[in-house]
Amino acid sequence: MSSDNEVRYLSSHEWGRIDEDGILTVGISEHAQDLLGDIVFVELPDIGDMLEAEGESAIVESVKAASDVYSPLTGEVIEINEKLIDEPEIINNSPLEDGWFFKIKIDDDHQFKGLLTEEEYNDTCED
Amino acid sequence: MVDFHGWDMPINYGSQIEEHHAVRQGCGIFDVSHMTILDFEGSESELFIRKLIANDVRKLLENYSGLYSAMLNDKGYVIDDLIAYRMDNGFRLVVNCATRGEDLKWISARAKEYDVNMLERDDLSMVAIQGPQSPNVLKNFPAPIDFLKEKKRQQGIFRDDIFAAKTGYTGELGFEVILPNEKAIDLWNIAISEGAKPIGLAARDTLRLEAGMNLYGFEMDETISPFECNMGWTVCWQDDQRDFFGKESLIKQKESNDLKELVGIITDEKAILRQGQKIHLEKENHARGVVTSGTYSPSLKKPIALARLPKCESTSCFADIRGKRVKAIIGTPKFIKEGKLIFKEKV
Numbered sequence: 001m002s003s004d005n006e007v008r009y010l011s012s013h014e015w016g017r018i019d020e021d022g023i024l025t026v027g028i029s030e031h032a033q034d035l036l037g038d039i040v041f042v043e044l045p046d047i048g049d050m051l052e053a054e055g056e057s058a059i060v061e062s063v064k065a066a067s068d069v070y071s072p073l074t075g076e077v078i079e080i081n082e083k084l085i086d087e088p089e090i091i092n093n094s095p096l097e098d099g100w101f102f103k104i105k106i107d108d109d110h111q112f113k114g115l116l117t118e119e120e121y122n123d124t125c126e127d
Numbered sequence: 128m129v130d131f132h133g134w135d136m137p138i139n140y141g142s143q144i145e146e147h148h149a150v151r152q153g154c155g156i157f158d159v160s161h162m163t164i165l166d167f168e169g170s171e172s173e174l175f176i177r178k179l180i181a182n183d184v185r186k187l188l189e190n191y192s193g194l195y196s197a198m199l200n201d202k203g204y205v206i207d208d209l210i211a212y213r214m215d216n217g218f219r220l221v222v223n224c225a226t227r228g229e230d231l232k233w234i235s236a237r238a239k240e241y242d243v244n245m246l247e248r249d250d251l252s253m254v255a256i257q258g259p260q261s262p263n264v265l266k267n268f269p270a271p272i273d274f275l276k277e278k279k280r281q282q283g284i285f286r287d288d289i290f291a292a293k294t295g296y297t298g299e300l301g302f303e304v305i306l307p308n309e310k311a312i313d314l315w316n317i318a319i320s321e322g323a324k325p326i327g328l329a330a331r332d333t334l335r336l337e338a339g340m341n342l343y344g345f346e347m348d349e350t351i352s353p354f355e356c357n358m359g360w361t362v363c364w365q366d367d368q369r370d371f372f373g374k375e376s377l378i379k380q381k382e383s384n385d386l387k388e389l390v391g392i393i394t395d396e397k398a399i400l401r402q403g404q405k406i407h408l409e410k411e412n413h414a415r416g417v418v419t420s421g422t423y424s425p426s427l428k429k430p431i432a433l434a435r436l437p438k439c440e441s442t443s444c445f446a447d448i449r450g451k452r453v454k455a456i457i458g459t460p461k462f463i464k465e466g467k468l469i470f471k472e473k474v
Contacts, residue, residue, distance in 0.1 A: 037329065038144045040423045041397040059449075061399050063143055063333065063423045066449070085397075092142075 007096065008072070008115035010054065011124045015096065016072035018112055019103075024073055027100040028060065028091065031125050036062035039088045044080040044102055051075060051104055053111070058101050060091070073111050075104030131328065132224045134161040139327040146330035147425040150297055151466050154258035155326035156318045161224040162253050164305060165234070169243040172217035178371055179234065180211060180220075181353065183363035187213040191283035193292050196361050197353045198222075198230070199373025203380055205347040205356065206233055210294060212283065217243075219290075221253070221305075223343045237372070252311035256318055257301030257326075257334075259466065264321040265314070275302055296331065298338025298464045333422050336431065339391060339461030345402060345420045346389060346433060352380050355435060356419075357389040357460050387435045389419065391462055391470055394455040398448045399423050400432035405447040408439055415439075418446060426463050433460050442473045 007017045013032035016024045033039065043059040051057045051071035058069040080102045084090055091099035106112075116124070128135045136158075139146060149155045167176060176184050182196030193212040197205045207226045212219040222230050231247070238245055256264060262276055275284060275291055283292030283302075290305040304314060319325065326334075332342070339357070341347055347356035354377075362377060363369075380386065394400065400421030405414035421432030436444065436457070445452040458472040 037139060038142055041399065043397070061397075061423075063399075063425075064138075064329065066399065066401075 009121035010072050012070050024106050025100050025103050030095050033092050033095045037064045039091045042084045042088050045077045049077045073106050075106040078105050079103040137327040139329045140325045143329035144425045146326045147333050149324040150258045154260035154264050154323045156323040157255040157326045159255050160252040163222045163227045164248040165220045166246045168217040171242040175241040175243045176218045181362040191285050193281050197358050203373035203376030204349050251305050252308045253305050255303045257295045257297040257299045261301040264318045264323045297334040336422050337463040355387045389460045391458050391460040392432050392434050392455040394430050396453045400430045407445040408441045410445050
C-alpha cells in the first residue's frame with residue numbers, strides 16, 4: 001500500500017487516504033488505538049454498503065471499551081480488510097498501514113480537502 | 128495513569144493482554160498499596176473481629192493465616208469484602224480502597240464497646256507477586272520469603288517487618304507482601320530484575336474476572352446479599368453461639384426463595400459482555416438478570432462475564448449488547464485457575 005499519499009482525519013479519530021483515484025482507504029489513528037488499548041474484535045461494513053460522511057461505519061472493541069467508527073466521507077464500500085476479523089491486533093500494531101478497515105468509492109475527491117490535516121488533528125488530540 | 132480513589136495508578140504498562148499472559152505463564156508484580164490495611168490490637172480484638180465479619184477468625188489456627196470474608200450491615204448486605212489475618216497481638220484486615228471511608232466509619236463506631244484499638248497502617252505498602260514463577264523472583268530478597276514455599280494457600284510469614292501470605296487476586300500461585308514503605312521499592316526492583324513483569328489495573332481486572340473473584344461495586348455492594356454474589360460460602364455458621372453483624376437478616380434471607388445467584392457466562396459471539404448489560408433467559412422475554420462484570424478473556428480468547436440471574440433451569444441466556452441479543456452459555460462463576468480452564472457448563 002502506498003503510504004506517501006496525504007492522510008486526513010476526523011476529530012473522532014478516523015483517517016482517510018486517497019490511494020487510487022476516487023477510492024478512500026479508511027482506518028483509525030495511532031492516537032485512537034493507543035486510547036483503546038488491546039483491540040479484540042472489529043465489526044466491518046459489508047461490501048456494497050453506502051456510508052455517509054461522519055456516519056457509523058464499523059465498530060471496534062478493545063478489552064476496555066466498544067467504539068463506533070465513522071466514515072470520513074460519503075461513499076460505497078468496495079473492499080474490507082478481512083484480515084482484521086481474525087487478527088484485530090493488527091490495528092494496534094499498524095493503525096495507518098496494515099490496520100486499514102475498508103475502502104469506499106467516493107464521488108468527489110474535492111471533499112477530502114475538507115477533512116482535518118494531520119497537524120489540525122493532532123491539535124484536537126491535545127485538548 | 129489514572130486517579131483511582133486518590134491514588135495515581137497505571138491502567139497498563141504496555142499491552143494489558145501481554146500483562147495478563149505474563150501472570151498466567153510466568154510472574155507478574157502489582158503495586159496494590161492503595162489497599163487499606165487495618166491492624167486491631169487489644170484484649171477483645173478477637174471478640175470484636177468475630178462480631179464484625181461474617182466469616183469466623185476462630186478458624187485461623189496459625190498466626191499470619193488469613194481468610195476471605197464479607198463485612199455486612201444490619202440488613203445482611205455487603206459493606207465490603209476483605210481478608211482477615213491472625214497476627215501476633217491481634218488481627219489485620221485488608222479492605223478495599225474505594226470503600227475505605229465507609230469502612231472506617233462503620234468499624235470505629237462499633238469498636239467503641241470493645242477493648243480494641245484500630246490502627247490504619249499507611250506506613251505500609253503492599254505488593255502482589257503472582258504467577259507460576261512467583262516463588263523464583265524473590266530468591267535474593269533479604270527476607271526469608273523462601274519459607275513461603277512450605278506454606279499452604281492463605282498461610283503466611285512475618286519476619287523483619289515483612290509480612291507475606293499466599294493470597295492473591297488472580298487465581299494463580301503467588302503471594303502478597305505487606306512491608307514498610309521504604310522497603311517496597313527494593314522488593315519491586317529485585318522482583319523485576321528476576322523477571323517479574325509489572326501489571327496494571329486493566330490486567331488485574333481480567334485476571335480476577337477469569338478467576339471468578341468479586342470486585343466491590345460490581346458483584347456486590349451494600350444492597351446485595353452475600354448469597355447473591357457467590358459469597359455464601361464465606362459466611363461461617365459453625366459456632367451457633369457467635370453473633371455477627373447481619374446474622375439475623377441473613378437467616379431471614381436464607382428462607383426467602385427469590386434470591387438471585389451469581390453465575391459465569393461465556394459467548395462465542397464477537398461482542399464483549401460488559402457491566403450493566405441486561406440478561407434475558409429467553410430471547411423475547413423481559414430481562415431477568417444483569418452482567419455484573421464482563422470482559423474479553425485473554426486466556427479463553429472469548430468474552431466472559433459474571434452475571435446475576437434468578438435461579439432457573441436455563442443453561443443458556445441472551446445478553447443485550449447494543450440492542451442485539453447475544454447467546455451465552457451459563458456455568459460456574461469461575462473460569463480459570465492456575466492457568467487451566469475450570470469453568471463448568473450448567474447441565
